[in-house]
């Protein structure tokens with residue numbers, strides 16, 4: 096894991112002091128709200144429906160036990176005892192007081208955490224694959240590059256006031272778990288013909304009002320040029336991105352309006368002028384960061400321990416959880432455990448301070464002190480010995496964290512929606528809960544298999560509805576909560592945007608419609624087909640017919 | 647919430663967030679701020695809410711509260727109840743999950 | 751309006767010339783980009799300091815060849831949230847080698863001064879009486895930086911590598 100050195104520590108301390116000064120100047124009235132708002136946003140502080148919300152970065156989703164406990168401290172001391180893990184590997188606290196925000200940031204800084212650039216029109220927290228470093232299918236650990244990007248983008252003087260926010264994601268695996276095609280810039284680690292590892296650079300993807308799948312800007316970028324290339328891409332965007340209309344200010348619109356070829360020409364021209372300058376990464380610098388992510392020492396553990404096999408045979412709940420939530424680790428004798436934050440009745444992504452402590456303790460005992468946060472709003476214990484799985488499972492179950500539903504219909508992504516968010520049209524959480532309740536029979540859920548439902552409370556698409564197998568978007572119809580459904584989206588390597596099913600529905604009809612969609616799929620599917628596969632084969636019509644026939 | 651109906655003929659109260667704490671607050675008859683919606687000053691219609699809003703905006707300029715605006719309410723139960731769903735959630739707290747209800 | 755250079759309030763010795771006004775025979779003046787482009791030859795011949803106000807949607811390349819004749823360039827922040835002039839500043843300094851006065855005008859606020867300084871500005875129109883104190887305080891807020899920009903400060907990476915070298919030669 097990345098560990099702060101004295102430079103990182105001092106930088107974050109200076110930033111906390113700087114923000115403390117800004118807050119004091121706001122409260123004293125020296126700064127007006129208009130002047131202060133972008134400053135607080137650049138430190139992750141929003142004014143939401145009920146209160147100030149603080150969004151803390153979990154860079155590339157990696158967090159230590161110590162850090163996780165400190166998030167629990169924030170929840171208890173500065174908030175109401177819990178936090179919400181978001182779709183961008185951040186955690187949000189919903190009730191932070193402005194006057195206490197600098198203290199909360201100081202507490203976070205003690206363990207190397209911060210809220211830098213988790214909002215605002217700047218380069219945001221770089222996200223990655225939650226299985227980075229342990230996935231069997233990985234070319235290289237993408238977190239090395241996320242950390243390099245994090246450092247370069249932190250307080251970048253040229254890019255603090257971009258036309259709009261800018262999100263970067265990196266994946267090191269051909270099986271994209273970081274949704275790189277729906278980011279402003281997505282980086283895929285690839286090998287060229289000479290077997291060198293570099294990046295495919297994808298640009299202009301995104302969701303929101305104008306969802307677009309990103310386009311390839313460059314097929315292969317040698318590693319040492321990553322930062323100069325990003326700087327060139329950002330500079331072109333900063334200079335030419337639209338600033339007249341907030342809905343047209345993202346880079347995807349610039350790329351669309353210029354055309355990918357013209358944008359590429361601009362970037363390549365800019366890059367040619369800076370590629371051999373100070374941003375070129377010396378091998379030693381890369382090695383220095385990479386050393387932080389060197390594979391940990393894995394004590395040798397049995398690959399098929401007797402107690403584990405016994406538990407698999409004798410305990411159906413454990414066996415189910417194992418089948419659903421445990422993934423293959425690249426190290427023999429080890430496994431990757433995904434902890435579901437979607438237990439029945441729980442708002443997706445919420446965790447109490449007690450749960451954070453419990454996960455921190457389990458990670459310390461069984462996962463080399465390391466935890467991951469996923470963009471699907473779950474947690475991961477990345478290094479669990481197979482022999483320890485039964486005990487880890489019991490430990491999770493004791494805290495309501497052993498739901499065996501990863502990838503199933505109740506593993507729903509949902510944004511905070513109208514219960515918290517000032518921009519929302521409709522609530523997301525109660526809808527997610529109703530759907531989870533409707534499908535709470537696990538045999539049925541297993542029969543349905545992989546099905547990703549994603550819910551956003553408004554067009555900003557924080558719940559990634561465009562790329563849900565079933566996407567649900569909250570809309571406001573004459574002051575009432577309605578929902579629009581889309582089918583066939585995907586955030587994976589086969590990225591696609593969902594197709595609109597038809598007119599929006601009220602809450603109850605939405606839950607019924609999901610039920611109907613599922614039944615329709617079950618009646619049409621061929622062996623081994625997931626919902627998405629069936630949808631791609633048969634198209635929208637049979638689903639549409641069934642859902643609206645009743646209305 | 648996008649373009650809520652103006653509800654000009656409804657009684658109105660004025661809300662904002664407290665600058666330092668962020669709490670949802672309502673303007674009272676004596677130009678102070680309360681977290682209890684029952685204690686909000688009530689204007690009989692949007693037209694009559696101008697004075698309340700002017701006071702609230704003056705207090706925003708003095709950095710006491712942030713972003714004040716008028717909220718249409720009904721008085722059927724005796725106490726002001728926001729007409730819009732969003733404002734009901736804002737007044738009563740989240741409707742679901744760990745944080746449901748007004749908190750503290 | 752106070753003008754800050756080298757951390758101090760200095761007397762304003764530049765004027766902004768409107769496009770219609772006749773060129774004064776003495777004194778340093780800024781002209782618009784349009785006027786510069788229309789009257790370049792006359793203006794170049796003037797043996798008094800001349801500067802150009804570059805709108806923030808203009809390409810610095812447009813004046814790249816003129817830089818030896820320009821004593822100052824003013825870049826504009828119409829709103830402090832419009833960050834285009836940061837890129838222009840870096841290009842002027844780092845790409846085109848401009849070494850004259852690079853001035854920030856418009857909505858120039860305390861909390862952006864450090865970003866401006868790092869991007870290559872060296873003169874700031876700050877609309878407040880305590881401009882000098884504010885400038886010094888803003889620049890002192892951070893002492894460590896990740897990005898190599900034209901301001902020449904050693905980046906954290908450069909400091910890390912240098913330290914490793916030191917350690918190695920000490921060992």
Ligand code: SF4
Pocket residue numbers: 510511512513516517518519520551552553554555556557558
């Ligand atoms: S999608 Fe809309 S409602 Fe949901 S969190 Fe984002 S902005 Fe708020």
